[in-house]
Amino acid sequence: MQELLLHCRLGFEGEAAAEMQELAGEQGIAGYPVTQDGSALVRFVCPEQGEAEQLMRAIDFQQLIFTRQWAVGSWLELDPEDRVSPIITACAQGHIASLMWLETADTNDGKALAALTKKLKGPLERSLTKTRFVRPNKPELPRLHLCFQSGQKVFVGWSWANNGAPWPMGIPRLKVPREAPSRSTLKLEEAWHHFIPRDDWDSRLKAGMTAVDLGAAPGGWTWQLVNRLMNVTAVDNGPMDRRLMDSGQVEHVQGDGYMYRPKRTVDWMVCDIVDKPARSSALAAKWIGQRYCRELIINFKLPMKQRYQEVMQCLGHIQDALDEAGVRAEIGCKQLYTDREEVTCHIRALR
Numbered sequence: 001m002q003e004l005l006l007h008c009r010l011g012f013e014g015e016a017a018a019e020m021q022e023l024a025g026e027q028g029i030a031g032y033p034v035t036q037d038g039s040a041l042v043r044f045v046c047p048e049q050g051e052a053e054q055l056m057r058a059i060d061f062q063q064l065i066f067t068r069q070w071a072v073g074s075w076l077e078l079d080p081e082d083r084v085s086p087i088i089t090a091c092a093q094g095h096i097a098s099l100m101w102l103e104t105a106d107t108n109d110g111k112a113l114a115a116l117t118k119k120l121k122g123p124l125e126r127s128l129t130k131t132r133f134v135r136p137n138k139p140e141l142p143r144l145h146l147c148f149q150s151g152q153k154v155f156v157g158w159s160w161a162n163n164g165a166p167w168p169m170g171i172p173r174l175k176v177p178r179e180a181p182s183r184s185t186l187k188l189e190e191a192w193h194h195f196i197p198r199d200d201w202d203s204r205l206k207a208g209m210t211a212v213d214l215g216a217a218p219g220g221w222t223w224q225l226v227n228r229l230m231n232v233t234a235v236d237n238g239p240m241d242r243r244l245m246d247s248g249q250v251e252h253v254q255g256d257g258y259m260y261r262p263k264r265t266v267d268w269m270v271c272d273i274v275d276k277p278a279r280s281s282a283l284a285a286k287w288i289g290q291r292y293c294r295e296l297i298i299n300f301k302l303p304m305k306q307r308y309q310e311v312m313q314c315l316g317h318i319q320d321a322l323d324e325a326g327v328r329a330e331i332g333c334k335q336l337y338t339d340r341e342e343v344t345c346h347i348r349a350l351r
């Protein structure tokens with residue numbers, strides 16, 4: 001039986017399952033999630049033949065908040081004596097792929113399988129190329145995901161590059177720049193990778209643009225904006241990194257981010273203030289609704305229990321507020337790899 005395998009942050013299995021259950025219901029597809037707390041994976045089983053793949057095609061991956069990566073396929077038991085042959089046999093019954101990704105859950109148990117996947121990589125690649133079940137340089141073909149649960153069990157599945165994360169397990173390979181004042185700089189960089197198509201970077205993250213960073217200190221997010229040659233107003237009572245201030249592109253305003261309003265519309269607002277999601281979402285709605293900014297990225301912290309409901313409520317409130325203000329906007333939300341107990345929201349006003 002085919003199913004969807006969803007990768008998520010460890011501890012957020014319930015949220016990823018609830019989200020998929022709701023979307024399957026909207027599509028009229030019968031299915032049920034199978035979760036195990038702390039596994040960082042969710043199985044979504046669709047008993048009707050072909051419906052798991054139909055569900056995958058009906059859902060826009062960008063709209064998934066708690067799923068980092070996904071694949072459609074099924075589980076295979078493996079014999080430690082010869083793990084390669086049954087995988088090749090399973091591939092013969094699936095799609096021709098453009099590439100193979102070896103994956104595990106993003107957990108300590110998953111990491112412990114690294115030696116095994118490293119050992120299998122060469123033999124699997126050779127067999128898949130020889131059988132032509134993997135044909136490189138054909139990006140229109142799906143990606144083959146081999147997700148090992150143990151040395152005896154693997155999920156063999158496929159996903160499409162235009163409807164999935166561009167990285168194995170949905171984990172981007174980003175490095176903290178040496179000059180950045182804090183590690184959280186990666187959150188804004190990952191958010192841009194997720195929410196802004198690469199072809200739009202030059203027009204939407206352009207030199208000379210204006211930006212406001214609320215809750216900016218010490219300046220990890222401001223560093224990203226400065227790195228794109230923007231002029232930044234950094235609002236925070238805390239101290240900003242000296243070298244960043246020396247760039248001459250940053251004005252430091254010591255004050256309350258909730259009270260600050262720009263003199264004229266800025267291109268970007270970003271906000272990493274730790275607060276209740278209801279307060280953060282009201283702030284986001286105000287900045288787009290009152291046209292203080294054209295585009296924004298803001299974090300919603302989620303220390304509470306009902307995290308899926310909380311996020312959906314926040315997004316609902318933002319949409320209502322923008323409808324009331326008569327402002328059309330694109331609203332996206334994702335739990336990024338660099339997000340811990342939080343999600344990142346992106347809003348872009350449409351003309």
Ligand SMILES: C[S@@+](CC[C@H](N)C(=O)[O-])C[C@H]1O[C@@H](n2cnc3c(N)ncnc32)[C@H](O)[C@@H]1O
Nearest residue numbers: 182184215217218219220221236238256257272
């Ligand atoms: C998580 S840190 C921001 C880290 C920053 N994004 C970075 O990459 O370096 C949160 C910041 O929000 C600031 N903050 C908290 N409440 C604030 C408020 N009402 N107005 C402005 N800043 C606030 C804190 O002083 C703290 O520096």
